[in-house]
Amino acid sequence: MSSKQVAMVIDLNKCIGCQTCTVACKTQWTNKEGQEGMYWNTVSTAPGGGTPKDWEGMGGGFRDGKAQAGIRPKQADFGDAWEFNVEDVMFGGDPNGTVGPMEGDPIYGTNWDEDVGGGDYPNSFFFYIPRICNHCTKPACMEACPRGAIYKRDEDGIVLINEDHCRGFRFCQEACPYKEIYFNQTTGTAQKCIFCLPRVEEGVATACSRQCPGRVRFLGFLDDEDGPIHKLVYKHKVALPLHPEYETEPNVFYIPPLAPPSFDDEGNEIDESRIPILYLISLFGPAVHDSLEIIKHERELKRQGGTSELMDVLISRNWLDLFGPFTTQPKDVARTLEGRGNA
Amino acid sequence: MQSRRVADIDSYLDPAAAVWSSEAANRIDMIPAPLGLQPTDHIIATWENRPYGEAEWADLKSVHDGETLAVHISWSCAKISIGASEGFPDAAAIAFPVRGEPILLSMGSSDAPMHMLQWKAKGNETRSVLAEGIGSSLPGPSVSENGKGGWSQGIWSVVFSRSLNAPENASPLSAGMTTLIGVAVWNGTNEERAGIKAVSGDWTDFILEA
Ligand code: SF4
Numbered sequence: 388m389s390s391k392q393v394a395m396v397i398d399l400n401k402c403i404g405c406q407t408c409t410v411a412c413k414t415q416w417t418n419k420e421g422q423e424g425m426y427w428n429t430v431s432t433a434p435g436g437g438t439p440k441d442w443e444g445m446g447g448g449f450r451d452g453k454a455q456a457g458i459r460p461k462q463a464d465f466g467d468a469w470e471f472n473v474e475d476v477m478f479g480g481d482p483n484g485t486v487g488p489m490e491g492d493p494i495y496g497t498n499w500d501e502d503v504g505g506g507d508y509p510n511s512f513f514f515y516i517p518r519i520c521n522h523c524t525k526p527a528c529m530e531a532c533p534r535g536a537i538y539k540r541d542e543d544g545i546v547l548i549n550e551d552h553c554r555g556f557r558f559c560q561e562a563c564p565y566k567e568i569y570f571n572q573t574t575g576t577a578q579k580c581i582f583c584l585p586r587v588e589e590g591v592a593t594a595c596s597r598q599c600p601g602r603v604r605f606l607g608f609l610d611d612e613d614g615p616i617h618k619l620v621y622k623h624k625v626a627l628p629l630h631p632e633y634e635t636e637p638n639v640f641y642i643p644p645l646a647p648p649s650f651d652d653e654g655n656e657i658d659e660s661r662i663p664i665l666y667l668i669s670l671f672g673p674a675v676h677d678s679l680e681i682i683k684h685e686r687e688l689k690r691q692g693g694t695s696e697l698m699d700v701l702i703s704r705n706w707l708d709l710f711g712p713f714t715t716q717p718k719d720v721a722r723t724l725e726g727r728g729n730a
Numbered sequence: 731m732q733s734r735r736v737a738d739i740d741s742y743l744d745p746a747a748a749v750w751s752s753e754a755a756n757r758i759d760m761i762p763a764p765l766g767l768q769p770t771d772h773i774i775a776t777w778e779n780r781p782y783g784e785a786e787w788a789d790l791k792s793v794h795d796g797e798t799l800a801v802h803i804s805w806s807c808a809k810i811s812i813g814a815s816e817g818f819p820d821a822a823a824i825a826f827p828v829r830g831e832p833i834l835l836s837m838g839s840s841d842a843p844m845h846m847l848q849w850k851a852k853g854n855e856t857r858s859v860l861a862e863g864i865g866s867s868l869p870g871p872s873v874s875e876n877g878k879g880g881w882s883q884g885i886w887s888v889v890f891s892r893s894l895n896a897p898e899n900a901s902p903l904s905a906g907m908t909t910l911i912g913v914a915v916w917n918g919t920n921e922e923r924a925g926i927k928a929v930s931g932d933w934t935d936f937i938l939e940a
């Protein structure tokens with residue numbers, strides 16, 4: 388365990404699935420050769436196949452402390468980068484041309500089953516789940532690497548791959564239960580989310596958090612009692628890790644989604660969320676029940692004119708309050724790297 | 731086995747060269763590298779119910795000319811993998827002790843390291859590697875290492891070559907010397923890499939003809 392741990396809380400009630408975070412990350416970190424199909428941040432519709440496809444069935448992580456077998460996701464499970472025939476359509480002279488992928492129909496991709504969701508009308512439902520590497524307290528990826536090429540920084544708990552030591556064996560891809568590691572075929576190395584390390588080191592929030600128009604993504608150190616993370620995870624106990632049963636102790640937490648009530652056969656509203664609680668338990672564990680009850684209770688308090696620290700944090704009227712200690716503006720940091728956006 | 735002394739080593743650098751057919755083959759029994767010796771729990775968990783290291787034998791031949799050593803290794807591999815895009819390449823390695831008495835299966839130790847030449851079907855890449863135990867392999871000193879492989883009808887044949895003369899960390903060899911040789915092969919189609927491989931269970935005597 389590291390002395391300090393950065394963490395993120397993602398409020399699923401506010402995510403609109405706009406993919407601004409995905410693009411912020413893509414343009415900042417994965418715009419080089421070999422990274423075409425690589426998204427260190429994804430936003431997928433739940434329930435759904437996710438990214439990579441059906442990752443929750445690919446194993447890895449730990450059970451009762453014991454390492455579990457894992458399947459290595461292939462490029463096709465993430466989805467290839469597609470080339471589109473924009474040039475042909477715009478300048479090719481065919482007035483009836485339509486824009487589409489160049490090499491036949493794609494088979495899968497990130498955000499493939501957008502808004503498909505689950506349930507039957509009128510009780511159909513879906514919500515979005517943004518995901519990044521969880522910078523786990525017990526990183527299965529790190530345990531798996533025979534080269535010791537993956538390490539967890541003591542000063543902030545960020546999990547990094549030393550690409551000078553990586554030999555492209557990809558045991559980390561098998562072991563990570565969240566399938567958050569990609570393989571760069573050009574460099575022959577494993578790559579993944581770096582929690583915007585060069586930004587965070589300068590006190591600047593991660594690009595996905597700053598760019599999010601929904602004010603969805605809180606940042607900070609786990610043990611900072613004045614910051615939003617500590618309040619949401621420990622004080623109010625509403626932010627939960629995804630799939631705690633994988634036992635890697637993720638440091639990305641989620642505010643579970645509330646939903647309108649379901650309808651019975653006669654079309655009357657019943658006292659049951661449209662998102663089945665069993666589904667949410669399968670994602671966030673049994674603690675999701677209490678978390679939702681606390682949020683509902685505090686929301687009611689606030690509605691009736693009372694005060695609620697929890698609601699104030701979740702509403703985040705002041706944008707910079709989202710970011711804990713990471714409130715420095717990118718423009719105020721001496722920029723030494725070329726080609727980085729002012730995100 | 732013996733490495734026979736020959737006059738023109740250059741004609742032996744191609745694994746398909748006719749000169750190799752008159753050299754006697756030494757059949758080495760191969761075993762899957764033991765699961766218990768794999769360096770991490772996740773590797774063990776992922777591979778404990780998955781077959782690997784199924785090449786049962788490797789045939790070794792060798793010649794030298796007093797300056798350069800050539801080792802010819804062939805093994806059966808039903809399906810070729812050159813490691814294109816995200817695939818793993820077929821590969822082979824030969825090892826010699828550097829000093830002390832390294833245990834082959836645990837890839838030596840800091841007191842008794844071993845030196846390897848590893849060839850990969852991807853681009854005929856051949857590396858010099860120094861190992862002081864499992865998971866410790868580092869680039870080894872240059873020994874003018876080279877490798878060339880060819881696959882035909884389910885058999886890989888690879889010729890490794892290196893200079894006999896070498897820095898201390900690369901197992902210096904000389905005519906008349908007796909040392910030990912070990913081998914390993916990886917089946918890329920089965921995603922074999924690192925410690926997931928077939929190995930000779932122990933060293934084989936290796937005599938360089940004077
Ligand atoms: S999410 Fe996966 S890649 Fe990230 S630290 Fe955890 S185990 Fe490693």
Ligand code: SF4
Nearest residue numbers: 402405406408599601
């Ligand atoms: S930018 Fe924010 S609102 Fe948009 S998809 Fe990402 S997390 Fe959701």
